[in-house]
Amino acid sequence: MRPIITAELVNGPFGDPALYLDFRFEKRALLLDLGEVNALPAKKLLRLTDVFVTHAHMDHFAGFDRVLRICLGRDTALALYGPPGFIDKVGHRLASYTWNRIENYPNDFTLVAHELEPGGRLVAARFRSRSRFERETLPDRAASDGVLLEEQAFRVRAALLDHGIPCLGFAFEEKMHVNVWKNRLAELGLRAGPWLQELKQAVMKDLPDATRVRAWWEDGEGRHEQLLPLGELKAAALQIVPGEKLCYVTDIVYHAQNEAAVARLAAGADRLYIECVFLDQDAGHGERKGHLTAAQAGRMARAAEVKTVVPFHFSPR
Ligand SMILES: [Zn+2]
Structure with missing residues (x-):
């Protein structure tokens, strides 16, 4: 089976988290996490339609400016998804620049930011270049079973996980192949x-x-x-x-509640990208920082019965 997407860790397993999902038969891509994306050429960034951010720690969100800058001249919308509080963070990033010349652009670039609330509501807001990225509230909706994006060929689902702060894990599910x-x-x-x-x-x-x-x-x-x-x-x-299922889990504490949530999200996945920040002898360090060790990640992958595990987000320690 040739899946409809190819997946590439933009910065390899050691650099900032960012997993680029490129559609084989369309000029389209998704991005899971938005760490530095300098390694991606503009033409690949312009293919992005949806960007999913686990949480706003800098190594997961520092690529925002590059994506914004490259997309400013385009007419289509870019959708962003993140954990509770995410829309404010997008708004703050946009508000930190001066936009008095933006009306001169011939196009109207639109960002639509979503955040998944603990109760399962998906709250949304729009930021348009024409209105200098002022925040406009959009109607919210229920994200049943954590589904953030549902299309004919695939869906993207999220689970709310614990990293000391709320953090999302993602599943890309091709519906059929x-x-x-x-x-x-x-x-x-x-x-x-x-x-x-x-x-x-x-x-x-x-x-x-x-x-x-x-x-x-x-x-x-x-x-x-x-x-x-x-x-x-x-x-x-x-x-x-059945289509391919690819999961992405990073920056979580090791405890039973997270393990159960990951097992549900990643159940039977073909590929699980999971952080292995620390070695087992550094377990205490991992716990303090809210990360998994290699052995803990392995246990989670087994509990979810995934077929292939791709470890990443190794600590340089
Ligand atoms: Zn983090």
């Missing part, structure tokens, strides 16, 4: 092409089997086109499997 058997396509006299993306979309939208799908491709003999019922293509050439 559609594999195409290229050899079976060939048996139907069809060739691969961009139309396969439309075919996958039709499956994800759960369109009726009778829906006509336009298969087309170009080769040396020109353009070929055929209309086929979705049901026939599904039965002959597609395999539908």
Whole structure:
């Protein structure tokens, strides 16, 4: 299975936390945590649509200015998500600059900041460049089961964890994954092409089997086109499997409540990115600073029955 996203720790396992999730078939990306992002070129930052911040300690939020500066000239909105108190922090960062020239920009860049409250409400506010990033309150909504973002192909869920302060853990869940058997396509006299993306979309939208799908491709003999019922293509050439689940957990104290919350969030995940700040002999240090040791992270990963563990956020100590 080729997941719809590739994941990259922007600063490796030792630098500031920031996990860049790049969509394979779209010019789009998500970011989990916003530490320094100088390693990301502007074109990759411009692909960001949603940024999820675990908490506002500097190593998780210092990249805000670079993202803001690069996105200022664009017209689309950027959504940010964080723990309780996050909207104020975004507002303060914006308010620390002088914006008297911003009206001269031809575009209207909009930031929409969300914070997940302990009761499960998702509170939101908008900051538009046209109005010099004055805060505008938006209606809040229930984030049932911690779902922050729900789209056709995936959802992003959060759990409120304890780091001495509230801190979010995230799960990216691809809803289903559609594999195409290229050899079976060939048996139907069809060739691969961009139309396969439309075919996958039709499956994800759960369109009726009778829906006509336009298969087309170009080769040396020109353009070929055929209309086929979705049901026939599904039965002959597609395999539908559960999608990938990727989790991201960092900066938490080791205790039973956090362990249970991580086990729920990351249950059965294909990949768990989890902090391993300290070695076991530094457990006392980890506890004082509200971080996990390698062994504690391993215990949490086992409790959640995840398939692959990617340790990161190592202390330079
Ligand atoms: Zn922290």
